[in-house]
Each structure stands twice: as structure tokens, then as C-alpha cells.
Amino acid sequence: KAGVTQTPRYLIKTRGQQVTLSCSPISGHRSVSWYQQTPGQGLQFLFEYFSETQRNKGNFPGRFSGRQFSNSRSEMNVSTLELGDSALYLCASSSGVTGANVLTFGAGSRLTVL
Amino acid sequence: GENVEQHPSTLSVQEGDSAVIKCTYSDSASNYFPWYKQELGKRPQLIIDIRSNVGEKKDQRIAVTLNKTAKHFSLHITETQPEDSAVYFCAVSRQALNDYKLSFGAGTTVTVRA
Numbered sequence: 001k002a003g004v005t006q007t008p009r010y011l012i013k014t015r016g017q018q019v020t021l022s023c024s025p026i027s028g029h030r031s032v033s034w035y036q037q038t039p040g041q042g043l044q045f046l047f048e049y050f051s052e053t054q055r056n057k058g059n060f061p062g063r064f065s066g067r068q069f070s071n072s073r074s075e076m077n078v079s080t081l082e083l084g085d086s087a088l089y090l091c092a093s094s095s096g097v098t099g100a101n102v103l104t105f106g107a108g109s110r111l112t113v114l
Numbered sequence: 115g116e117n118v119e120q121h122p123s124t125l126s127v128q129e130g131d132s133a134v135i136k137c138t139y140s141d142s143a144s145n146y147f148p149w150y151k152q153e154l155g156k157r158p159q160l161i162i163d164i165r166s167n168v169g170e171k172k173d174q175r176i177a178v179t180l181n182k183t184a185k186h187f188s189l190h191i192t193e194t195q196p197e198d199s200a201v202y203f204c205a206v207s208r209q210a211l212n213d214y215k216l217s218f219g220a221g222t223t224v225t226v227r228a
Binding site for chain 2: 031033035042043044045048050055056058090094096098101102103104105106107108
């Protein structure tokens with residue numbers, strides 16, 4: 001059974017640019033969540049999508065957005081990049097159902113903003 | 115959002131000894147408490163989880179205890195081995211009312227000395 005796949009694994013951008021990250025969940029999982037991991041702030045929740053709808057959102061500015069497609073694959077976009085956006089972006093997939101919502105993480109996309 | 119405090123931030127133990135990590139949370143509606151292990155350069159991986167209807171759960175050398183009244187839960191690792199060296203994160207979630215996000219503790223870096 002394939003795990004959670006994130007692309008690209010590494011990328012370097014400059015301030016002001018925008019970036020799109022992709023996440024393919026485990027087959028059958030309908031929920032995809034995104035987290036930002038930094039040494040200073042730890043793991044911070046960005047948003048969660050379930051059946052193409054954003055079900056929950058963390059405390060990040062509007063520059064951070066996402067979407068989910070009918071095949072449950074998800075993308076997140078960060079516009080007008082800032083130096084502080086440098087981080088490991090992790091996505092996690094799950095069933096999205098109470099009592100069985102165990103999150104499995106992908107390997108992450110490491111973004112460096114210069 | 116949910117406030118999760120995790121202690122200690124670093125823990126060094128002799129191989130064969132036990133390690134204990136404690137987390138406290140603020141939201142009494144939280145009912146799901148997973149622990150993730152993240153080795154250097156790797157993705158976080160679920161090692162054990164507990165739901166609010168049980169007080170203790172054990173899986174080989176690891177165990178988790180939950181005290182809902184006091185709003186704290188702990189990870190216990192017995193007979194530690196060098197491969198237990200990693201960063202451990204506790205997390206909490208409501209798992210209901212369309213709120214499935216995980217709020218993470220800041221992490222504990224565990225070093226097992228041979």
C-alpha cells in the first residue's frame with residue numbers, strides 16, 4: 001500500500017515568488033491535512049480538507065491556501081513568499097472519520113526562501 | 115487554539131533505562147492523544163495513541179497513560195535502545211464536530227547513551 005507522497009521534496013524560491021506543493025494521500029483516505037514544521041515553532045496546523053472541502057483552518061495569513069481534488073490529492077499554495085516561510089511542509093492523510101482518524105505523514109517538502 | 119505543553123524538551127538516558135515524557139493540554143473537549151516519533155531527516159511516525167475512553171495503553175516497550183481530569187498524558191519507554199533516539203511529539207485533537215486537527219507539543223529530543 002503506497003504511503004503519502006509529497007512533491008517536490010526540496011525547492012528554493014526567492015522572496016515575493018509563489019510556490020505550489022502537492023500531496024497524494026493513501027488510497028481510500030479522504031482527508032488531507034497540512035502542517036508547517038520549523039525549529040522555532042514546531043508543528044503548526046495549516047488546514048484540513050475532506051472530500052474537496054476545507055473543513056478546518058489554522059492561524060496562518062491568507063497567503064497560505066489550499067485545495068483538494070476529487071481524487072483526494074491536495075495542493076497548497078503560498079503566495080508572496082517571505083523569508084519566514086522557510087520550513088518543512090508536511091501533509092498527512094487519514095480517513096477523516098471519528099474514531100478512525102489516524103494521521104499518516106508524508107516525507108515533506110522542504111522550502112527555502114532566499 | 116489548543117495549548118499543549120510538553121516536558122522535558124531534552125532527555126538523555128542510559129541504554130536500558132526508562133524514559134518518560136509528559137504533556138498537558140487545555141481543551142477539555144480533546145479526546146484523542148497520539149504520540150509521534152521523528153528521527154532525524156525523517157517524517158513523523160505514529161508510535162502509539164490513546165482515546166479518552168481508556169486510561170492506559172501499552173504496546174511492547176512503549177505505553178501511554180491519560181488523566182483526563184488533570185488534563186495530562188505521558189509516554190513511557192522502557193528498556194531504551196539506541197534506536198529510540200529521536201524527537202517525540204505529543205498531540206491532542208477533538209476528533210469531532212469537524213475538528214480533527216492535531217495540536218502538537220514542542221517536542222522532546224531523546225538521546226539514548228550506549
